[in-house]
Amino acid sequence: MKRWLIVIFILSLFISMLIGPHWINPLDMSKIEHSILTELRLPRVLFSAVIGAMLGLSGSIYQLTLKNPLADSFTTGAASSSALGAVLAISLGVPVQFISVFAFVTGLTGLMMVYRMSLTGGRINPITMILAGVVMNIIASAIISFSKYYFEDSLNSIVYWLMGGIFMVTWGRLFTCVALFGLVYLYLKRNATKLNVLALDEHSAQSLGINVHQMRTLIFVMSTLLVSVAVSFSGIIGFVGLIVPHISRSLFGSDMKNNIFYSSLFGAFLLMASDTLSRVIIPGGAELPVGILTAIFGGLFFFYLLKHRREHFWNG
Template sequence: MDANKQLNFSKYILINFILLGLLIITFIVSILIGQTSIPLNDFFNSLFSNSIYTQIIYEIRIPRVLFAIFVGGGLSISGAVFQSLLLNPLAEPYILGISSGATFGTVLSFIIGLTFIGTQIFSFIGALLVIALVYLFGKRFGELEPNQLLLSGVMIGAFFSAGILLLMLLLNDSLRMAIYWLIGNLSLAKKENLIFIIPVTFIVTIFLIANSYKYNLLSLGEETAHQLGLNVNKLKNISYIFVSILIGTLVSVSGIIGFVGLIIPHICRMLFGTDNRIVFSASFFIGAIYLTIADTIARSIFAPIEIPVGAITALIGAPIFIYLLRKKS
């Protein structure tokens, strides 16, 4: 038994070490690629001395890539958590309408004229409201029913998306760029907001990974998990609050970026198995790598014209979602 635990721990460390290395490589490569390509030697020289690329690297590329890393990682681990909590492989913030609820709160804060902190609060409330509605309407005879849950999320998300379009009519001309942002876009995120995004994402991610073994118990069924000593209601309530804070924070700077939280956890389970202790951490790393690559494509493929990264993730994610839906059926 002890040898098996040691082997599992070694496997866990090895997987995360490899994924961290891949993330660092992706980080560097994405900084080099863009409308202005940066040679590798000049990149390293610019880190420690002034050059023609220093301002591009520090003012534009590094903040942009950091946004992609933490938004992608945060959305991915959120999807993994929802799939574990709701016992539904198709659950994720975008499909369940949670991103739409957070976006509704964000746009409403724009109209009111709130600061960034106010926007964060409104995004969190919108996300939490949708979670409560999905959980309420996803029950049948007092029990959560996967198909009912999924359809409820889609419909509630559509409702809030319609509400967002109505709110857009109230925006003045200077804020109509929000339409571009609603597709899912990192170019409008201000680098100053990283001081909020990084700590919130880091704290929530560490909490979820530290408690990942509890989600393994939950996968056995609520009654079984309760018999094994797990406080199921407490875990669910804390998870909903923490993930709502995370989604609200991310959506307030990136807009609606769909399918990341759906695809990445499935890829992790295909690669590493169903143990959430590995799936959660791997989801963060692979999600960060995935969105960084997608955003690099979005800002480079038709430079100087930039495609919203949400369009790239939707083009990739929608066919995979259809495949998973048909497979589940």
């Protein structure tokens, strides 16, 4: 099954490069079409896949460590907190290479605040965590709105960036995301057994020799790093990390040895497909920010989870 899914994903990636305002026939390409394919669409499709994989993987880890099936970078406030740092950096004219640093610092700070507020008697309260995430989103949105009001010169770039989209793609950014995702993925893959134990309860994990606090903090930092870099490069693309871990668990179970792979793969496929759709959904060559599409898909999926699967979040 895994090999077939990889083959399907590769074929989808190739097809996505051919789809756009101008459809490209791979058997009869002009020089201009060849340049469009290799210099514009190839890096963009790869970039959307990597960003989707980063968001899908981070969502899987958030849901595991917070023991909350509705947790992802959006609902926990990590995405909005990261966006706050990026918006402030854009407003203040910070060099582009430091925007990710701002996003990571504010994202990690916001997530840790939500985590602290969610602890009740040393245990995480899922409802409190969602409420704390909502509050964090409100606060971050208020500060972002102030930035849009006060820094009028940066208004257009901030608004377009907040919608979320695969824009300003460079090979350097692509390699950065691939390297970061690869390092985090390999670490989580090596420690998949510990992650499975961590999903049970803290006392069981501690009795088996796992430093729960250290492990949880480390994977929190890794997940937030994935989110903050993704947000700083592509804006707010919500709900990818909410949808794909549920699909992965429903189809292939909760074993983290499989879940981190399928969450990454489905996240890459979802964002790549959404970005492809955003290029052609509006006639005339206009492009819809992909964050709008993922928000629609994620919102509908969120309602589905709340209505039909309240008691069966984790067992498929």
